[in-house]
Amino acid sequence: MSARILVVDDLEANRRLLEALLTADYYEVMMASRGEEAVQLAKRERPDLILLDVMMPGGIDGYEACRRLKAMPETRHIPVVILTTLDDRDNRVRGLQAGAEEFLTKPIDDVQLMARVKSLLTLKVVIDELRAREANGRRLGVITNDGRPDAVDQHRVFAGNVLVVDDNPTQIKRIQSALGVEHRVSILGDEAGAGPPDLAVVSVHAKSFDGFRVIARMRSGEATRHLPILAIVDPDDRKRAIRALELGAHDIILRPIDEEEIIARARTLMRRKRYMDALRQRLDQSLELAITDQLTGLYNRRFLFTQLEPLVQRAQCGGDAVSIMAIDIDYFKRCNDTFGHDVGDAVLREFAARLASNTRPSDYACRQGGEEFIVVMPRTTGDIACLAAERLRRSIASSEFIIPGLAQALEVTISIGVASTDGADETTESLLKRADEALYEAKRTGRNRVIGRTGRDAA
Known part of the structure; x- marks a missing residue:
């Protein structure tokens, strides 16, 4: 490296x-x-x-x-x-x-120094990758500077969950005495209700289990991959100390355990974990912002095309059919002009909530723009999609929209055009076009209705 x-x-x-x-x-x-x-x-x-x-x-x-x-x-x-x-x-x-x-x-000790260098540099690579992604998100505007992880107090003590993996009662008692003042300490096998650990303290000299195997499994397991590990080793056992670092331990502490030293090492490891957790959380939020419409909380147009394209391609190759609903809120411009854009936004949010509750977990409800929405329905034929669209239309029309601050309830209806894949030459563009044509026909023939174009001709 x-x-x-x-x-x-x-x-x-x-x-x-x-x-x-x-x-x-x-x-x-x-x-x-x-x-x-x-x-x-x-x-x-x-x-x-x-x-x-x-x-x-x-x-x-x-x-x-x-x-x-x-x-x-x-x-x-x-x-x-x-x-x-x-x-x-x-x-x-x-x-x-x-x-x-x-x-x-x-x-x-040259060997021990190089083992430490390699262990810390491996961790630094992960931190640098997270920081680079965060910086990219900030440049794109999907991450703001408010509350950035770099502002985390480096000296503040945070209570955390410590998992002790040891079979030496005297040593366990010393660890509990030292760390129990600031943290919640539990023993492996007796951690019920303790919550996910923020630090694992593992003895590599245990007699009833293989401490190295525990470290290796923690480092490879999905739930514990990012968990900091503090390995307990004998002061004259250089070989075991180096082996623990090579397997993924973040730090080592020598026996007999000094209480102030383990407190300081635990603080350092957990502080670094919280810094990295904050970076990962911000990256998750930035990813969500990149694919989510901020007003309604539904997926956005970018996400729509990234999901629809492979579904249509699979259908072209003989895979399951995919259907889409193209939805438009009837007379939405009139609502904006009469009551203002704040009320219009509230209508969009309420409609999005009802739309989300009337689609399956496997469906993708997206806001295409303005008052136009698309629902992608994988593994769904046209007739089933039309039934789902009719159910959605009735759900919207049957219950008035109650808008906070508005004295009167609003009657809201929607028009829906449905299209499903049809043949090997189907494309994303042709599927969306047929759904739009069906939607236009629904609006032209009176609105508040569903029109399906599940084949090349109107249904």
Whole structure:
């Protein structure tokens, strides 16, 4: 995996050593010797990973540099690994609380460092893809800047659900004691009512199950694919630690578990998960906006053609017939002119709600524009489509529209033209044209009726 890595250390020998190690794996290396320089370089160059020494003379140290990096929208998503000769738990916890994803002690174990680098870069690729899609959505106008995920408070503590997968009662009790203050902690097999987990803590030294298999299954399962995993390993078992990271664990913690350290690591992992969840949610919303008519909540014209085209093509090749209804609200312009566009919009929304409740889950109800609507009915012959259209027409005509703020109820009727696929030379355009011709005939012959053109001639 090629990526750009920023190495920050005040000693040139250390920088050169890391540069040689990383370039041997084809990473592009940038270097800085001071904390302030690193912050500005990261802001300008946007590296994929930062390896940050703590002890730097003058200016700001590594902890403060990390805090500044995590406070800026341009750099807060970049993983930071703090490197230091300090091996006490206070400094380790301090680094994690500053926002670092990892804390490694010098002299650096080459194999363990590269395993961490690869694990964090894999995660960074996912984040970058989500951010790129969000940026595209913002440029297209389907995502606004309000409430953007980059504005999420990086230091706020959010309560979450923690799933513990362990068979050591003493260790479980320590995890519950540490994380139970801020989070809801449940044990595998006893998580009823706990809700979906935001973090899994998995022991790879368990005797009653294979912790590596648990991690692998979580990483491949649909429901747990994006779940952050914190693996518990022995301090002298480098092989298991690296294996856990290779299988998909996002982080590791050494036994015996330090309560402040697991609190800090849990916060980091869950904060990152919420950031990525927010990005995915916004992308889902942007996709919905791209295919949805904002006034009525029905599908829009773009979605209509993307769904109808393959259905017609399958029908051409001998597949199931597809039918469509072309619907027009009768005298809608008169309604707008008499009561105003606000009332007209309310009529459109009410009609859309009734339309949605009178179509099957497999049908696609779309607003084509103005007061014109199309319903795509897969695997439906013309006679069945005509019956459904008549049922819809009666449902609209039989109940007046009650519009908030309007003293009188409105009588609303619709005209419907129905067409279904007919023959190998049928196209999307010809199907829509015949439905429009049927709709025009319904309006010409008095409105509030259904006309079907299920073949080449009018039905």
